[in-house]
Amino acid sequence: MLWVKSFHIVFVTSWFAGLFYLPRIFVNLAMMPPESVAERERLLLMARKLMRFTTMLAVPALGLGLWLWLGYGIGRGAGNGWLHAKLAVVVLILGYHHACGVLLRQFVRGTNRRDHRWFRWFNEAPVIMLVLVVLLVVVKPF
Template sequence: MLWVKSFHIVFIASWFAGLFYLPRIFVNLAMVPPESVAERERLLLMAHKLMRFTTLLAVPAVALGLWLWLGYGIGLGAGNGWMHAKLFVVALILGYHHACGVMLRRFQQGINRRGHVWYRWFNEAPVIMLVVVVLLVVIKPF
């Protein structure tokens, strides 16, 4: 079980690295002047490759988490309300990941409707979600 936990943590950390950096690329894309086609294309390529890699990391992160939850029974039973709260936040993280994919497709189609300040705030969401998950797992408040 410790091997599974270890790999789960490694994949989660790697997945979050992508979720931290991808919106930062969106900030830069929102700031690109219309005449800078080469810069826009380079940032779009970076974002596309990062999104693909981040998605590949999310799959084993979630699969190993499910293995720990269902296979080993971590968080099951009475007094494990923290796990329900954690799973809710994980669902929000998966939604955030999906939203990043939608935003990337809009940038690729040239139909971005938001400014760089909005993406700067959007970039803070995974930090908050990660802090909440870590606190729930370590402290297990309920």
């Protein structure tokens, strides 16, 4: 079980690294002047590759988490409300990940309507969600 936990933590950490960096690329894309075609294409390439890699990391992170939950029974029984709260936050994180994909497609099509300030705020969401997950797992308040 400790091996599964260890790999779960590594994959989740790597997944979050991508979720932290991808919106920073969006900030740069939103600030890009229309005449900077080469720079825009390079940032889009970086964003596409990062999105693909981040998605590839999310799959084992979620799979190992499910293994811990269903296979080892972590979080089952009385006094484990923290896991339900954590799973709710994980659903929010998955929604954020999906939203990043939608925003990337908007940049690719050239239909983004948001400015760089919006993306700076959007970039803060995964930090808040990560703090919630860590607090729920370590403190187990419920």
